[in-house]
Amino acid sequence: MSASEPLIASGQKLLMNNYGRAPIVMARGEGxxxxxxxxxxxxxxxxxIAVCILGHGHPGLAQAIAQQxxxxxxxxxxxxxxxxxRLxxxxAKRAFSGKMFFCNSGAEANEAALKLARRYQAVVRGKPNRVEFIAxxxxxHGRTMGALSVTGQGKYRQGFGPLVPDVRFIPFGDAEAARKAIGDRTCAxxxxxxxxxxxxxxPPPGYLQELRRLCHEREALLILDEIQTGVGRTGTFYAFEKEAMVPDIVTLAKGLAGGVPIGAMLAGPEVERAFEPGSHASTFGGNPLASAAALYVQQAxxxxxxxxHCQDVGAHLGSALARLAERRRPKTRLARGRGLLQGLVFDGDATPVVGKARDRGLLLSVAGGQVVRFAPPLVVGRDEIDEAVAILDSVLAEV
Ligand SMILES: Cc1ncc(COP(=O)(O)O)c(C=O)c1O
Known part of the structure; x- marks a missing residue:
C-alpha cells in the first residue's frame, strides 16, 4: 500500500465531492x-492553476511569510x-492607477467590482436604471453568485439558478455584437x-480598445478580470498593457501573493468614490500575512x-507548442496563448492527455475542454519547458 492511500481514503470520506481530484498527495516542492x-x-x-509564480518552496517568500x-x-x-x-x-507603480480594495480570492475581487459598478451608476452618477452587465x-469569473452570474459557461451555472438578473452574454471578440449590446441600461x-x-x-487585435471606446462613449464601465492573465503571466504586469487601453476597474488574485490567498479590486479616481465606509468589506482582506507575501512577490x-523572463521563455514555449501542434496533427489543431499562458488545442477532449502526462510525471491542466493549458511558475527555465514538451510529445505519440 502506498503512503498516500489511507489519507486519500479518509479524504474521500470527509471532503465534499466537488473536485475531480487525482489520487495524489503533494508533499513538497522546489521551483x-x-x-x-x-x-x-x-x-x-x-x-x-496559475498561482505559484515564484515556484514552490521559494526561500525568500517563505521568509517573508514567516517574518510577518x-x-x-x-x-x-x-x-x-x-x-x-506598502503593497x-x-x-500603484504598475500600469493602472487608482484605489484598491483587498479581498481573498478572484471571485471576491469580481464580486467587489460588480458591486462597485452598480453603486457607481446608482449613487455617484444618479442612474439607478443602469443595472445591466454585459458579459x-x-x-x-468565479463561483460566488455574482461572479457566476457573469460567467458564460453553462456547465458552471447548471442547478444554481436563479442567478443575478440583468446579465447579457455576447460572443467574445465580436465588436459588432458589443456595439449592439452596450446601451443606456448598461452598468458595466x-x-x-x-x-x-x-x-x-x-480576442482579435483592437477588440479591447473597441470595448474601451464603446464603454466610454455610452457611459458604461469597463471591468477587466486580470485574475489569471495579470501579475506578469502574459509578459506584462497586466495583459491589457499590450492593447493600448486602460479599463475603469481591474481585478487581480491568483499570482498576486504567489500562493497565499489574496485578491484585489482596483478602480480609477471617479469610480472608486462609489464605496464609502460600510459599503463593502472583508474580514481577512489584505491582512498583514497575505499582504507581506504579495509585497515580496512584487519586489521579486x-x-x-x-x-x-516571461516574455522570453513564453515565446520559447509558444513556438515549441506550435511545432508540436504541427507534428501531431490531426490529434492537435493549433497552439495559442501569450507569455506563460499557452494552450495546445486538441481535436477532442484533452482530459485523457492530461491524465497520461501526469502518469509520466508532467502536471498540466485542461481549459475549455479541448485545450491543454501550460501556466507554469514564471521562474520556469527553458530546459524545463523542453522537458515538459518532450513528455507531452511522447504522450501524444501514444494516445
Ligand atoms: C479569469 C478568472 N476570474 C476569476 C477566477 C476565480 O478565482 P478564484 O478561484 O480565486 O475565486 C478565476 C479562476 O480560475 C479566473 O481564471
Missing part, C-alpha cells in the same frame, strides 16, 4: 518540481495595515483580456526581471 508523498517527481506546468507571521499576522481592516499599504504603493460567452462590461478557463482564447518580479 517547478513537486514530489508526492510516495516520492514521485512531477514537473509542474500548472503552478497551482512572527510579528503580526492579522488585525482586520479596523486599523491601517502597513504591509497592505498598494507597489501596485461574454465562454468567460469565467466585464471581460477577461484573454479568456483563460474558456480555452486560452485571444522587479528584482528578477520576471516580466522580461
Amino acid at each position: 517547478c518540481v513537486l514530489w508526492d508523498s510516495d516520492g514521485q517527481r512531477y514537473l509542474d506546468m500548472t503552478a497551482g 507571521a512572527g510579528r503580526l499576522h492579522h488585525t482586520s481592516n479596523l486599523y491601517y495595515i502597513e504591509a497592505q499599504i 498598494a504603493e507597489a501596485l 461574454f460567452e465562454d468567460s469565467f 462590461v466585464i471581460a477577461e483580456p484573454i479568456q483563460a478557463e474558456g480555452g486560452i482564447i485571444l 518580479i522587479d528584482e528578477q526581471d520576471l516580466l522580461g
Whole structure:
C-alpha cells in the first residue's frame, strides 16, 4: 500500500465531492518540481492553476511569510495595515492607477467590482436604471453568485439558478455584437483580456480598445478580470498593457501573493468614490500575512526581471507548442496563448492527455475542454519547458 492511500481514503470520506481530484498527495516542492508523498517527481506546468509564480518552496517568500507571521499576522481592516499599504504603493507603480480594495480570492475581487459598478451608476452618477452587465460567452469569473452570474459557461451555472438578473452574454471578440449590446441600461462590461478557463482564447487585435471606446462613449464601465492573465503571466504586469487601453476597474488574485490567498479590486479616481465606509468589506482582506507575501512577490518580479523572463521563455514555449501542434496533427489543431499562458488545442477532449502526462510525471491542466493549458511558475527555465514538451510529445505519440 502506498503512503498516500489511507489519507486519500479518509479524504474521500470527509471532503465534499466537488473536485475531480487525482489520487495524489503533494508533499513538497522546489521551483517547478513537486514530489508526492510516495516520492514521485512531477514537473509542474500548472503552478497551482496559475498561482505559484515564484515556484514552490521559494526561500525568500517563505521568509517573508514567516517574518510577518512572527510579528503580526492579522488585525482586520479596523486599523491601517502597513504591509497592505506598502503593497498598494507597489501596485500603484504598475500600469493602472487608482484605489484598491483587498479581498481573498478572484471571485471576491469580481464580486467587489460588480458591486462597485452598480453603486457607481446608482449613487455617484444618479442612474439607478443602469443595472445591466454585459458579459461574454465562454468567460469565467468565479463561483460566488455574482461572479457566476457573469460567467458564460453553462456547465458552471447548471442547478444554481436563479442567478443575478440583468446579465447579457455576447460572443467574445465580436465588436459588432458589443456595439449592439452596450446601451443606456448598461452598468458595466466585464471581460477577461484573454479568456483563460474558456480555452486560452485571444480576442482579435483592437477588440479591447473597441470595448474601451464603446464603454466610454455610452457611459458604461469597463471591468477587466486580470485574475489569471495579470501579475506578469502574459509578459506584462497586466495583459491589457499590450492593447493600448486602460479599463475603469481591474481585478487581480491568483499570482498576486504567489500562493497565499489574496485578491484585489482596483478602480480609477471617479469610480472608486462609489464605496464609502460600510459599503463593502472583508474580514481577512489584505491582512498583514497575505499582504507581506504579495509585497515580496512584487519586489521579486522587479528584482528578477520576471516580466522580461516571461516574455522570453513564453515565446520559447509558444513556438515549441506550435511545432508540436504541427507534428501531431490531426490529434492537435493549433497552439495559442501569450507569455506563460499557452494552450495546445486538441481535436477532442484533452482530459485523457492530461491524465497520461501526469502518469509520466508532467502536471498540466485542461481549459475549455479541448485545450491543454501550460501556466507554469514564471521562474520556469527553458530546459524545463523542453522537458515538459518532450513528455507531452511522447504522450501524444501514444494516445
Ligand atoms: C479569469 C478568472 N476570474 C476569476 C477566477 C476565480 O478565482 P478564484 O478561484 O480565486 O475565486 C478565476 C479562476 O480560475 C479566473 O481564471
